[in-house]
Amino acid sequence: MANKNFKLEIWRQDGPNTEGKFETFNIEINEHASFLEMLDQLNEDIMNEGGRPVEFDSDCREGICGSCGCMVNGAAHGPERETAVCQLHMRTFQNGETITVEPFRAKAFPIVRDLVVDRNAFDRIQEKGGYISVNTGPKPDANAIKIGKQRADEAMDAATCIGCGACVAACPNASASLFVGARLKHFGLLPQGAPERGRRTLRMVEQMDDEGFGACSNIGECEAVCPKGISISAIGHMKRDYLFANLGFHK
Amino acid sequence: MSALKKMLFSSIGKKYIMAVSGLGLVGFLVTHLAANLLLLTGNPDLLNGYGAGLKSTLGPLFYPAEAALVGLFLVHIILAIYINVAGKKAARPIGYAKAQRGKGGESKFGLAGSNMLITGGLLAFFLVVHLWQVRYQVQFGSKFRTMLNGEQVGDLYRYCDEIFASPLMVVFYVGVMLFLGLHLRHGFWSAIQSLGAMKPEWSKSIHALGLIIAILFAVGFLIIPIWMHFGMAARLFQ
Ligand code: HEM
Numbered sequence: 360m361a362n363k364n365f366k367l368e369i370w371r372q373d374g375p376n377t378e379g380k381f382e383t384f385n386i387e388i389n390e391h392a393s394f395l396e397m398l399d400q401l402n403e404d405i406m407n408e409g410g411r412p413v414e415f416d417s418d419c420r421e422g423i424c425g426s427c428g429c430m431v432n433g434a435a436h437g438p439e440r441e442t443a444v445c446q447l448h449m450r451t452f453q454n455g456e457t458i459t460v461e462p463f464r465a466k467a468f469p470i471v472r473d474l475v476v477d478r479n480a481f482d483r484i485q486e487k488g489g490y491i492s493v494n495t496g497p498k499p500d501a502n503a504i505k506i507g508k509q510r511a512d513e514a515m516d517a518a519t520c521i522g523c524g525a526c527v528a529a530c531p532n533a534s535a536s537l538f539v540g541a542r543l544k545h546f547g548l549l550p551q552g553a554p555e556r557g558r559r560t561l562r563m564v565e566q567m568d569d570e571g572f573g574a575c576s577n578i579g580e581c582e583a584v585c586p587k588g589i590s591i592s593a594i595g596h597m598k599r600d601y602l603f604a605n606l607g608f609h610k
Numbered sequence: 611m612s613a614l615k616k617m618l619f620s621s622i623g624k625k626y627i628m629a630v631s632g633l634g635l636v637g638f639l640v641t642h643l644a645a646n647l648l649l650l651t652g653n654p655d656l657l658n659g660y661g662a663g664l665k666s667t668l669g670p671l672f673y674p675a676e677a678a679l680v681g682l683f684l685v686h687i688i689l690a691i692y693i694n695v696a697g698k699k700a701a702r703p704i705g706y707a708k709a710q711r712g713k714g715g716e717s718k719f720g721l722a723g724s725n726m727l728i729t730g731g732l733l734a735f736f737l738v739v740h741l742w743q744v745r746y747q748v749q750f751g752s753k754f755r756t757m758l759n760g761e762q763v764g765d766l767y768r769y770c771d772e773i774f775a776s777p778l779m780v781v782f783y784v785g786v787m788l789f790l791g792l793h794l795r796h797g798f799w800s801a802i803q804s805l806g807a808m809k810p811e812w813s814k815s816i817h818a819l820g821l822i823i824a825i826l827f828a829v830g831f832l833i834i835p836i837w838m839h840f841g842m843a844a845r846l847f848q
């Protein structure tokens with residue numbers, strides 16, 4: 360259980376409309392600490408000296424809620440694949456390494472403070488159709504609706520999206536295509552979501568554009584940084600469904 | 611806004627147009643390469659005859675067809691610049707301080723995928739030079755005219771033979787064709803994905819097919835200036 364030393368270059372910004380800059384810190388920490396535990400300790404050190412702690416988002420710290428997220432050494436959620444930054448550990452880094460920490464950057468994700476960005480744009484897209492409309496009533500029989508195994512698997516894979524926004528952060532165009540594609544694929548493939556498939560697609564895509572996300576250039580870096588490893592086939596699904604919705608094949 | 615206009619102006623619709631125009635240009639390249647390979651035979655009449663034949667076969671449709679091709683290029687270029695310059699800037703006005711690092715895997719965050727604007731931009735520059743050469747000088751100038759079956763036609767063969775005598779021209783053409791290869795290496799796969807025509811199971815194969823297409827076009831075109839520079843037809847066929 361060795362300790363390691365790191366030099367941290369962390370983006371500090373007081374508010375949405377103020378200038379930010381990097382601040383340098385040195386820290387010694389157990390190599391099995393998680394990245395966020397390392398930031399916690401840094402903040403204790405800063406507060407002990409009367410400074411303002413580094414603000415960052417987190418909640419579950421087990422990679423399932425999508426609250427955390429920042430750029431670590433130029434990669435969303437850091438260098439490990441299929442890992443949210445809360446699940447990243449300091450043993451991934453070399454002793455003595457300089458680690459640069461920046462907030463996710465996109466017009467649609469304005470910086471709130473330091474590493475915290477406002478991802479409400481995702482919520483507004485979600486409100487346009489990331490749900491199914493059902494009448495309330497008694498709970499239906501579990502197997503009343505038959506769904507093929509492959510279809511259920513594909514929908515489930517898309518449903519694992521935690522909405523962290525890393526796809527937007529990593530995309531050279533700051534496109535939200537992977538997030539929206541995953542939502543559309545999740546609901547579109549299942550019989551419960553099918554009745555609203557076309558409308559959902561049109562509304563969510565329109566909101567995505569209105570929020571100011573960029574177009575997709577098929578680079579695929581979103582898939583590479585996605586903590587859930589969601590495939591860009593979800594984006595292909597969205598492109599196809601958007602055409603079908605416009606042609607009236609999907610209501 | 612009408613529904614069609616709304617679709618085509620959306621971020622997804624713009625990429626439908628990018629993809630269709632890109633694939634249209636690939637279609638043009640197929641005919642263009644097939645015709646240009648006639649240069650390899652060393653027989654001037656074949657390509658000169660093809661050029662003249664195209665004009666007489668299409669008749670009154672020749673200029674509209676040419677205008678459509680120019681339109682295809684313009685649409686492709688304008689949207690490319692819009693998406694990759696204005697669109698990028700609007701979606702991320704402040705970039706990252708630390709250069710972004712790819713995380714590997716299926717990501718196409720590499721040479722071909724990240725430089726579409728640069729490889730495409732070079733193709734656009736080449737296009738202007740190339741059109742000035744083979745379209746303006748040969749068809750509208752008086753120097754490169756020849757007789758074929760009793761009719762005066764542009765002497766494309768002699769023109770190519772003359773410009774490719776210059777090593778500089780050979781290097782220029784070969785270089786641009788390598789960029790064309792890079793453009794298609796990402797472009798072909800990307801177009802299929804943009805149109806939503808990709809089944810997940812096909813992705814790897816289509817990406818591989820993109821490589822094959824890129825190599826075929828790059829090598830097919832770049833062999834011509836080299837071949838003519840070294841007078842290969844005369845060496846092999848006479
Ligand atoms: C021989 C001529 C050309 C061919 C065959 C060609 C082909 C293609 C194809 C098939 C695509 C993929 C479309 C997609 O991503 O959905 C593409 C994309 C692209 N092309 Fe071209 N292209 C040509 C010329 C140009 C030129 C002259 C430019 C000038 C700027 C250009 C710039 C781009 C850019 C920037 C993209 C990527 C767009 C994006 O994904 O954001 N291309 N091209």
Ligand code: FES
Pocket residue numbers: 416417418419420421422423424425426427428443444445446521
């Ligand atoms: S804190 Fe919940 S996913 Fe990282």
